[in-house]
Amino acid sequence: MKARTVCAVILLLMAATSFACTTLIVTKGASADGSMIVAHSDDNDLSDQRIIYVPAQDHEPGSLRPVYCTAVAVGEFPQYNSFIYPRIVSSRAPAYNTKEYLPSIPIGMIPQVPHTYAYFDGSYGIMNEHQLMFGECTDGAKIQIGPEPGRRIFYSSELSRVALERCKTAREAVELIGFLIEEYGYYGTGETLPVADPNEAWIIEMAPSPEGTGGLWVAKRVPDGEVFVAANQFRIREIDPEDPDILFGKTLHEVAEKYGWWKPEDGLLDWLRTVSLGEYNHPYYSLRRVWRLFSLIAPGMDLSPWVEDGFTREYPFSIKPDKKLTVRDVMNLYRDHYEGTEFDLTKGIAAGPFGYPDRFYGPYDGQGDVGDPSRELGGAWERPISVTYCGYTYVCQGRDWLPDQLGGLMWIGLDKPADTCFIPFYAGVNALPYSLQVCDTSKFSRDSAWWAFNFVSNWAGLKYSYMHEDIKLMQEKYETLSLSRLQEVESYVAGIISTRPEKAVKYLTEFCAGNFDEIVKAWWAFSEYLIVRYNDGFINEKGKMAQPVGYPQDWLDRTDWSEGPTSYEKGNK
Known part of the structure; x- marks a missing residue:
């Protein structure tokens, strides 16, 4: 077995670049061919990039399903043999049965079902044989805590996998995930999981509970004919108990009131404000991507890239596109670096002579949530949709x-x-x-x-x-x-x-x-x-x-090339 020496992460803070993804849903009424589209970029810092086929399986009565810890987005847990690579070592799939590594140790067990469906798996579940599809992005949350047997055994990655194993529709998946959070507890970061079948799309968002057990969650249906975008920030706002297109955890209001996060006299509970501090990393880390995708999808809305703060209401939950989107349109949306805007990363001194749009993050860059008063920022790069530390991107169609x-x-x-x-x-x-x-x-x-x-x-x-x-x-x-x-x-x-x-x-x-x-x-x-x-x-x-093509003239003019030696006279550089 390969020895691994790492530090356990119990209280969790998201790093400046780690596991920060962009995800969207194009509903069937908003796509050019009538397909439902779910897309996700897994920006995972050289994590486990394998795309695994998990076969359908039959299980004996009384069987239990192991629930494994997840290192993605929350850190490694050596006590459970949970590492960045390999993400899982088990008999769940032939490609996960990597015998040269220590087997994953379950943090808990849940009752197994007689038959589980086949699906594609990555850092999170992707799509199953019945056209059920997931996206994902990590969000900041006021409470971020580690796993604990008997109290908190699920993170969003395993939740998405259980749903793909057992569900055929998006609503079934949302209801199952909500049940699992409340029954078995949720740890880690805040999370947004778009989930869709060929006919209906939902967004389920979740966060750990300050109670230390169970978890907080809400879900909202995406109206047909519209497009939803999320980029590392919760996107659901007011929770109206009378709205048939909104579902939420049975303890949400009680817990929020108990910990002073919400008061009934304030009106409807604002999910984003209640469980998070807004954006993380730096201002516009999330919102700029939402603006950019919305502005490309519906330029007629003429949305401003500038807002008052991280709790802005300038960008709606979902929008109608100016024209219906093809699957290749969605692929190209994910290739964006703000080209042609004032934030164009192919321009400026940091892009070098040949318009390189990627920026390499370092210890000088911000970490944690923007709303944390202890943070100080010395500067920041614009955060584009396509980043150099992306491990893979998928565009799924139902x-x-x-x-x-x-x-x-x-x-x-x-x-x-x-x-x-x-x-x-x-x-x-x-x-x-x-x-x-x-x-x-x-x-x-x-x-x-x-x-x-x-x-x-x-x-x-x-x-x-x-x-x-x-x-x-x-x-x-x-x-x-x-x-x-x-x-x-x-x-x-x-x-x-x-x-x-x-x-x-x-x-x-x-x-x-x-x-x-x-x-x-x-x-x-x-x-x-x-x-x-x-x-x-x-x-x-x-x-x-x-x-010899040399350098572009405009870049050359910004260098000290013109001050180079042009004669033998002393003092001439």
């Missing part, structure tokens, strides 16, 4: 006009969304490619697909304004190719799935694996092309090597 095996699509983009290629997998596959299910970020390996995309993204930083144009051509080529192939696949499988389901599943699995492997192979070849093409800062091509 389509009610197709059988579940065909209707559910997970488009997975490994590493940073700005520089990745989204590749589709049907919910009806019975396996995922080996190279998608292996990735140790501490060891470079060509056996892992993630490393192909990570390498290209990092290499592009050497001459980003040039290489990113090459990347965009690759994205256009292979995402368009995948979309065109799906039409033929769905036509064929729809004709056999009712009479020959096993053949249909085999066909889907082989198609998805072949398409994925082809694109990954192309990305490795592309990486080698970029190495040669931009070697030593030149532009290179066979027969015309070492073309």
Whole structure:
């Protein structure tokens, strides 16, 4: 077994860059093809990047389901063999049965059900075989505490997995998660989980309770025809007990009143104000992304990027898009660095000569919640949607006009969304490619697909304004190719799935694996092309090597190049 020496994290504070994601839902009435879309960027600081297929399973009567601690977003728990990598070691899925690591130790058990559904898993559950889909983002909360057997055994990641194992609809998932929080207790950070089936979308938000057991939660339905966005801040506000589109925990009002967080005479309970201090990290860390996505989706609203404070009401819970969104529209939303705005990260001195949009965070950057009076900020970078520390992004589709095996699509983009290629997998596959299910970020390996995309993204930083144009051509080529192939696949499988389901599943699995492997192979070849093409800062091509392009003039004018030596006279630099 590999020895691991780490410090336990009991009282939890979120780091400045760790596990801070952007998530959205495009309801069926807001999408161009009538599909429900759930998207999520897992900004996880070189965590466990594996996308795992968890098979459907049958269980004996009286069986118990283990609940494991989660290191993602809340820190490692060595007493439960809970580490950043691997996230789980168990027989839950073949790819999780990594025998060279210590097995995960359950923090608790819950009664198992006779049959659990197959699903795709990452840092959080993604999508199951019945087209149930989850997104996620971490939020600040007034109370952030660690797990404790018998009192707090669930974090949002395991909650999403249990829901995918047992539920077919979004409302079922919300109700189950709420029950599990109250029955078994919730630890960790605040969390927002978008959850949707092909016809209905909900947002469930949760936070630990100051009681030290149970937990606080609310849920709200996203109106059809609208788009919801969250970016590391709670998005649900007033809780109206008479609203049929709002659900909440049975102890929420009682606990909030007991701890002085809310008084009945104040009117309806404001969830955001009640359980959090607003944004975290720095002002606009969350709100700027909400503004940006809303402004791209509905520019006609003319929303301002500037607000009074972190509890602003300028940005509604959900909005109607100016035009209905395609799945590729959503992919491109995740590639944004505020291009063309006053916050454009491809501009300015920090972007360097070649418009590099990523910013590397350090110990000088803020941590904790903005509302914490003990915090001091010396400065801050704008926080874009696409960040260099993103581990993977997915865009899931649920389509009610197709059988579940065909209707559910997970488009997975490994590493940073700005520089990745989204590749589709049907919910009806019975396996995922080996190279998608292996990735140790501490060891470079060509056996892992993630490393192909990570390498290209990092290499592009050497001459980003040039290489990113090459990347965009690759994205256009292979995402368009995948979309065109799906039409033929769905036509064929729809004709056999009712009479020959096993053949249909085999066909889907082989198609998805072949398409994925082809694109990954192309990305490795592309990486080698970029190495040669931009070697030593030149532009290179066979027969015309070492073309000196130098630096852009506007950047050159800001350097001390003009003060360099131009004569032999003393005093001339």
